[in-house]
Amino acid sequence: MTPFTPGRLDRSSPFYVAGHGGLVGSALWRKLSAEGFTNTIGRTSKEMDLKDRAAVFAFFAEERPRYVALAAAKVGGILANKTYPVDFLSENIRIQVNVMDAAQEYGVERLLFLGSSCIYPKLAPQPLKEEYLLTGPLEETNDAYAIAKISGIMQVQAMRKQYGLPWISAMPTNLYGPGDNFSAQGSHVLPALIRRLDEARVRGDKSVTNWGTGAPRREFLHVDDLADACLHLLENYDGPQHVNVGVGADMTIKELAGLIAGTIGYEGALRWDATKPDGTPRKLMDVGKLEALGWTARISLQDGIESTYAWYRANRNGLRD
Numbered sequence: 446m447t448p449f450t451p452g453r454l455d456r457s458s459p460f461y462v463a464g465h466g467g468l469v470g471s472a473l474w475r476k477l478s479a480e481g482f483t484n485t486i487g488r489t490s491k492e493m494d495l496k497d498r499a500a501v502f503a504f505f506a507e508e509r510p511r512y513v514a515l516a517a518a519k520v521g522g523i524l525a526n527k528t529y530p531v532d533f534l535s536e537n538i539r540i541q542v543n544v545m546d547a548a549q550e551y552g553v554e555r556l557l558f559l560g561s562s563c564i565y566p567k568l569a570p571q572p573l574k575e576e577y578l579l580t581g582p583l584e585e586t587n588d589a590y591a592i593a594k595i596s597g598i599m600q601v602q603a604m605r606k607q608y609g610l611p612w613i614s615a616m617p618t619n620l621y622g623p624g625d626n627f628s629a630q631g632s633h634v635l636p637a638l639i640r641r642l643d644e645a646r647v648r649g650d651k652s653v654t655n656w657g658t659g660a661p662r663r664e665f666l667h668v669d670d671l672a673d674a675c676l677h678l679l680e681n682y683d684g685p686q687h688v689n690v691g692v693g694a695d696m697t698i699k700e701l702a703g704l705i706a707g708t709i710g711y712e713g714a715l716r717w718d719a720t721k722p723d724g725t726p727r728k729l730m731d732v733g734k735l736e737a738l739g740w741t742a743r744i745s746l747q748d749g750i751e752s753t754y755a756w757y758r759a760n761r762n763g764l765r766d
């Protein structure tokens with residue numbers, strides 16, 4: 446078989462963005478539009494439930510996408526993952542299996558699967574290198590989700606082995622940006638803090654209480670940088686190993702809360718509720734592989750928080766619960 450050489454994607458070929466209405470999918474959609482893609486396809490979960498295998502096969506038979514970005518998933522923060530492990534395992538596995546099986550059946554040329562940094566062992570050495578996958582036990586608050594994501598990486602690798610398909614996987618660190626989920630219970634920490642601290646500022650509260658000890662360290666990547674990295678990978682990378690996507694720097698949750706409070710002008714005290722889970726102590730990506738492929742993040746955390754806060758203020762009345 447002739448080895449596949451990645452290169453520029455054809456701008457007029459059908460490109461299906463699974464999950465095009467979500468945080469990542471909508472950023473990918475913006476990126477593809479800005480790059481001149483003219484045949485981008487999306488379906489909401491109401492229009493097509495990706496858990497419905499027959500519907501997914503019918504869609505691929507009809508639309509015949511040449512490229513696919515798999516950014517549809519059941520996604521949530523630490524509490525949602527801890528509370529609903531069955532949903533995070535079962536829904537994600539079904540979505541991935543249906544989309545990838547149909548993509549194989551209908552000859553999709555390039556597919557990018559999106560996983561998450563939670564695939565790595567809870568106590569893996571830092572920074573997290575791609576080869577640390579499956580070297581130790583997972584973090585308990587999101588092990589079901591992580592197993593679903595690991596099975597997605599495996600499915601991509603299996604498609605490569607069995608059918609010679611040049612499909613790839615990317616593992617983003619914690620993401621944020623316009624279109625994020627700002628719900629009180631289900632969201633990730635960065636949007637949760639923007640909302641909580643802004644509401645406290647408006648009410649004039651003297652203090653706010655956040656989850657956990659504030660000691661865990663996390664890395665935050667703006668979703669527009671992620672979308673840029675996804676297209677870069679599709680045009681410049683082919684290989685069985687997943688590729689980390691991050692900025693290569695992290696901070697404590699306490700530091701993040703201080704940064705957000707400063708940005709939005711909240712001057713009250715920040716308190717911590719240690720009865721809530723901390724999750725994994727640290728998740729810092731080694732981004733050496735991606736840098737060697739010629740990509741680095743561009744949006745600073747300060748700029749990203751400012752623009753995300755502006756987006757939140759402009760859209761907060763119509764947000765999902």
Ligand SMILES: NC(=O)C1=CN([C@@H]2O[C@H](COP(=O)(O)OP(=O)(O)OC[C@H]3O[C@@H](n4cnc5c(N)ncnc54)[C@H](OP(=O)(O)O)[C@@H]3O)[C@@H](O)[C@H]2O)C=CC1
Nearest residue numbers: 464466467468469489490494495516517518520561619620
């Ligand atoms: N957010 C983060 O911090 C991180 C995210 N990721 C990964 O990025 C990807 C996208 O996440 P993100 O954009 O944040 O998630 P969102 O929750 O913002 O978006 C999820 C998308 O998936 C779609 N979807 C979910 N279930 C179904 C279904 N049964 N049928 C059809 N569509 C469905 C939703 O469609 P609809 O809105 O129409 O229901 C929505 O468009 C995921 O794979 C996630 O694991 C990785 C690392 C960090």
Ligand SMILES: C[C@H]1O[C@H](OP(=O)(O)OP(=O)(O)OC[C@H]2O[C@@H](n3cnc4c(=O)[nH]c(N)nc43)[C@H](O)[C@@H]2O)[C@@H](O)[C@@H](O)C1=O
Nearest residue numbers: 521522523561563587632633634637655656657722723724
């Ligand atoms: C992307 C990633 O996201 C999840 O893992 P996580 O990194 O632990 O994500 P998180 O953003 O929810 O929490 C980060 C830290 O922040 C603390 N924290 C404080 N206050 C709030 C708060 O108000 N909300 C939330 N959610 N966390 C808070 C919280 O206690 C924790 O210490 C998984 O879905 C996982 O599967 C995954 O892939």
